[in-house]
Amino acid sequence: MPKRKAKRPGPKPASIRGIAQLTGFSNTTVSLVLNGRSSDFNITKETRDLILAKAKELNYQPNIHARNLRSGHSNILGLMVPTLHNRFFGELAETFEALARASGKLALIHVTRYDPAEEAAAIRFFLSQNAECVFVANPMAADEIATLFEGSHTRQVYIDATVEGQTTVSTDNFAAARELTRAIIESMAMDGRSGEICFFGGMPDHQVTGQRIRGFRAALEEAGLAFSEEQVIWSHFSIEACYESVRTYLQAHPAPGGMFVNSIIAMEGITRYLLEDYETCHSMHYGVFDILPYLSLLTDLKIFGVDQDSQKIMETAFDLYSTGEPPEGGISVHVPHRMVLAKKTAARPVDGKAAS
Amino acid sequence: MPKRKAKRPGPKPASIRGIAQLTGFSNTTVSLVLNGRSSDFNITKETRDLILAKAKELNYQPNIHARNLRSGHSNILGLMVPTLHNRFFGELAETFEALARASGKLALIHVTRYDPAEEAAAIRFFLSQNAECVFVANPMAADEIATLFEGSHTRQVYIDATVEGQTTVSTDNFAAARELTRAIIESMAMDGRSGEICFFGGMPDHQVTGQRIRGFRAALEEAGLAFSEEQVIWSHFSIEACYESVRTYLQAHPAPGGMFVNSIIAMEGITRYLLEDYETCHSMHYGVFDILPYLSLLTDLKIFGVDQDSQKIMETAFDLYSTGEPPEGGISVHVPHRMVLAKKTAARPVDGKAAS
DNA sequence: CTGAAAGCGCTTACAG
DNA sequence: CTGAAAGCGCTTACAG
Numbered sequence: 078m079p080k081r082k083a084k085r086p087g088p089k090p091a092s093i094r095g096i097a098q099l100t101g102f103s104n105t106t107v108s109l110v111l112n113g114r115s116s117d118f119n120i121t122k123e124t125r126d127l128i129l130a131k132a133k134e135l136n137y138q139p140n141i142h143a144r145n146l147r148s149g150h151s152n153i154l155g156l157m158v159p160t161l162h163n164r165f166f167g168e169l170a171e172t173f174e175a176l177a178r179a180s181g182k183l184a185l186i187h188v189t190r191y192d193p194a195e196e197a198a199a200i201r202f203f204l205s206q207n208a209e210c211v212f213v214a215n216p217m218a219a220d221e222i223a224t225l226f227e228g229s230h231t232r233q234v235y236i237d238a239t240v241e242g243q244t245t246v247s248t249d250n251f252a253a254a255r256e257l258t259r260a261i262i263e264s265m266a267m268d269g270r271s272g273e274i275c276f277f278g279g280m281p282d283h284q285v286t287g288q289r290i291r292g293f294r295a296a297l298e299e300a301g302l303a304f305s306e307e308q309v310i311w312s313h314f315s316i317e318a319c320y321e322s323v324r325t326y327l328q329a330h331p332a333p334g335g336m337f338v339n340s341i342i343a344m345e346g347i348t349r350y351l352l353e354d355y356e357t358c359h360s361m362h363y364g365v366f367d368i369l370p371y372l373s374l375l376t377d378l379k380i381f382g383v384d385q386d387s388q389k390i391m392e393t394a395f396d397l398y399s400t401g402e403p404p405e406g407g408i409s410v411h412v413p414h415r416m417v418l419a420k421k422t423a424a425r426p427v428d429g430k431a432a433s
Numbered sequence: 434m435p436k437r438k439a440k441r442p443g444p445k446p447a448s449i450r451g452i453a454q455l456t457g458f459s460n461t462t463v464s465l466v467l468n469g470r471s472s473d474f475n476i477t478k479e480t481r482d483l484i485l486a487k488a489k490e491l492n493y494q495p496n497i498h499a500r501n502l503r504s505g506h507s508n509i510l511g512l513m514v515p516t517l518h519n520r521f522f523g524e525l526a527e528t529f530e531a532l533a534r535a536s537g538k539l540a541l542i543h544v545t546r547y548d549p550a551e552e553a554a555a556i557r558f559f560l561s562q563n564a565e566c567v568f569v570a571n572p573m574a575a576d577e578i579a580t581l582f583e584g585s586h587t588r589q590v591y592i593d594a595t596v597e598g599q600t601t602v603s604t605d606n607f608a609a610a611r612e613l614t615r616a617i618i619e620s621m622a623m624d625g626r627s628g629e630i631c632f633f634g635g636m637p638d639h640q641v642t643g644q645r646i647r648g649f650r651a652a653l654e655e656a657g658l659a660f661s662e663e664q665v666i667w668s669h670f671s672i673e674a675c676y677e678s679v680r681t682y683l684q685a686h687p688a689p690g691g692m693f694v695n696s697i698i699a700m701e702g703i704t705r706y707l708l709e710d711y712e713t714c715h716s717m718h719y720g721v722f723d724i725l726p727y728l729s730l731l732t733d734l735k736i737f738g739v740d741q742d743s744q745k746i747m748e749t750a751f752d753l754y755s756t757g758e759p760p761e762g763g764i765s766v767h768v769p770h771r772m773v774l775a776k777k778t779a780a781r782p783v784d785g786k787a788a789s
Numbered sequence: 790c791t792g793a794a795a796g797c798g799c800t801t802a803c804a805g
Numbered sequence: 806c807t808g809a810a811a812g813c814g815c816t817t818a819c820a821g
Contacts, residue, residue, distance in 0.1 A: 090560065090561050090563065092798060092799085093798065093799065093800095094798075094799090102807075102808085103807065103808045103809075104798090104799080104800090104808085104809090105800085105801080105807070105808055105809080105810095106806090106807055106808075108799070108800060108801085109800090109801095109807090112800085118806070118807085119806055119807095120806065120807080121806070121807095124806085124807085136557060136561075137561075138557065138558060138561030138562075139561075139798085139799075140502070140561070140562070140563075140797085140798050140799070141498070141562060142497070142498040142499075142501045142502040142507070142562075142797085142798080142799090143498075143502050143797070143798030143799040143800090143813090144798075144799055144800075145498045145799090145813090146496070146498040146499050146502055146797090146798085146799075146812095146813045146814065146815085147798075147799045147800050147801085147812075147813050148799075148800060148801090148813085149800095149813075151498070160523075160527060161517060161523040161524070161526050161527040161530075162520060162523050162524055162527060163520075163523070164518060164519075166523070167516075167517040167518050167519070167522070167523040168517070168518055170517050170523075170526070170542075171516060171517040171518060171544050174517075174542060174543070174544050175544065178543075183541075184541075184542070185539075185540075185541075186526075186530060186540070186542055187530070187534075188527050188530050188531065201492060201494065202494060204446065205446050205492075205493075205494030205495075205496070206494075206496070206497060206498075207446065207496075345725070369701070369725075377733040448814060448815085449814065449815065449816095450814070450815090458791075458792085459791065459792045459793075460792085460793090460814090460815080460816090461791070461792055461793080461794095461816085461817080462790090462791055462792075464815070464816060464817090465791090465816090465817095468816085474790070474791080475790055475791095476790065476791080477790070477791095480790085480791085495814085495815075496813085496814050496815070498813085498814080498815090499797090499813070499814030499815040499816090500814075500815055500816075501797090501815090502796095502797045502798065502799085502813090502814085502815075503796075503797050503814075503815045503816050503817085504797085504815075504816060504817090505797075505816095
């Protein structure tokens with residue numbers, strides 16, 4: 078057990094000046110040594126060891142504020158994310174933080190809750206701090222964001238977004254959505270199931286949603302199925318909102334066939350509605366984007382999923398940033414996703430009884 | 434579409450000095466106005482409006498490095514979390530960031546991956562930056578961490594941890610674990626199911642796990658059931674590790690009864706094993722800590738859960754920090770959790786007590 | 790009512 | 806091989 082904490086003694090953290098005084102060298106020498114530049118300046122091994130020892134003894138850590146203020150480059154890396162409530166962004170953020178720290182940068186995370194105004198505020202903040210790079214994940218207003226960067230020295234890397242002339246990294250949302258839709262169609266066919274397939278979740282201005290809708294539509298049309306705007310059910314990304322939307326839709330469409338579910342949050346909204354109408358929910362075929370890897374195994378629903386590789390996506394984005402200037406016109410990278418198949422195709426006995 | 438970005442023009446962000454020159458006032462006056470202290474210094478409305486207008490025009494944002502360096506108090510708030518891969522910590526982090534920003538503080542998040550060495554590094558970093566407060570969530574080595582703070586001015590608030598003499602906020606892990614275990618026992622009884630109940634997931638030194646094991650044990654003993662160390666299956670918090678552990682256990686224990694699952698990650702490990710032995714997995718009764726709110730509804734497993742209110746926990750922790758000095762000896766707050774019942778026993782999640 | 794000046798901890802030409 | 810000194814953008818006594 079630690080002792081009750083002492084009240085106000087507060088020794089200040091070790092500083093360069095402190096180490097300089099204690100060792101008898103100048104600030105310059107200490108700073109040089111501590112920054113690993115001793116050899117560039119032919120600083121004696123003895124001097125170096127003395128300073129290093131003292132620094133270790135005092136547990137010296139540079140004051141980032143002073144360092145960044147002075148050196149001009151802020152050492153700040155920013156990550157803008159719409160939320161941290163789901164696996165995809167949580168993992169993105171965790172990887173971001175680890176990579177930033179490993180390169181000696183300060184990781185700043187700004188959560189914008191799918192709000193374009195908050196997004197603009199986030200970017201302005203990062204710019205005002207002279208951030209070295211901002212990773213913009215899944216923005217609502219990608220183009221507006223890009224214009225904010227104009228004239229600044231701050232780099233920008235987009236994740237799950239497409240912006241003309243910028244560096245972008247993402248899952249191939251169009252292709253993945255098409256694959257997922259195909260899986261739904263095929264699953265319905267094998268099951269002898271008919272009925273409309275709808276696209277559920279997301280807001281009209283949300284770029285990634287738009288790409289997925291195009292993939293959804295392409296698959297439908299390839300299969301000779303019609304697509305109309307009415308098949309798209311918009312909904313804000315919250316369980317409550319998704320629940321309301323799916324409820325309204327299903328009560329108006331008594332015999333649905335399948336659903337393209339645009340987020341794990343939307344799936345939770347559906348699950349909540351399942352309490353009210355198990356039969357209908359259970360009869361449908363689902364395809365979920367950002368599925369939890371093992372979710373499909375747990376459930377007795379007919380459910381497929383796209384599992385994005387968020388760690389790889391972030392690593393790729395970071396690489397693109399850290400390997401110097403981007404090529405003129407930007408560069409776009411797609412990171413492969415993984416399809417998660419419904420458990421029927423895996424080694425598990427089919428019983429699929431309603432729990433009712 | 435934004436224009437291709439300009440290459441190196443880089444106008445520097447607006448500064449106090451810039452505004453001073455442009456408006457003809459001194460740095461002092463500008464600084465005072467911008468910090469909302471005009472009235473304390475009887476600064477003319479005209480002066481104030483002029484400066485404010487110019488600041489807005491230039492989209493002035495204070496340089497945090499300069500401000501914090503000068504003003505001594507760093508304005509930094511730290512959050513130490515073991516991971517961001519799950520809902521509980523993701524939501525914690527999101528709420529933390531929002532609260533910090535709303536109070537004009539700089540939110541710094543440090544992910545430690547359940548590694549005591551990383552935890553110490555995180556705390557040392559925060560201390561070296563003179564952070565105003567560090568929120569320590571679910572540490573492996575709470576006591577060691579507390580000693581690191583000794584003699585510093587940095588406040589500390591523990592989340593999901595108990596430290597002698599410190600301010601702590603958490604779910605009542607003991608009580609919740611006991612309730613959850615009771616639910617498992619009762620569910621098994623109603624089902625006429627016998628067999629050992631084991632505790633699955635977590636590492637020996639993990640404090641919160643220890644508290645939950647005590648609750649688990651209490652419930653067993655209250656029900657006249659034996660408890661022995663062999664019923665505890667340790668496992669690192671990763672899907673892979675949990676899969677391996679559960680596999681080893683179940684192959685050695687052919688007729689298990691129930692499982693206290695110590696994290697959603699552990700549950701995913703089990704789900705993965707379900708592919709190999711559906712019968713066994715399906716026959717057991719589960720209780721999961723940190724369940725996804727609607728997970729139990731999706732599955733055909735017999736599964737109960739504890740749903741922690743991470744947002745409320747973080748808000749409470751933040752309040753405790755922001756309302757000044759903590760009382761001598763610290764203060765401990767428990768935030769109520771919610772029991773999620775298996776769908777067989779209830780039509781929906783119910784607040785309060787376990788199944789009756 | 791407003792300004793001149795010091796200084797937070799650091800880095801970096803420059804001098805020797 | 807090492808040191809004296811300037812300055813990053815800000816805040817805050819202090820002076821008037």
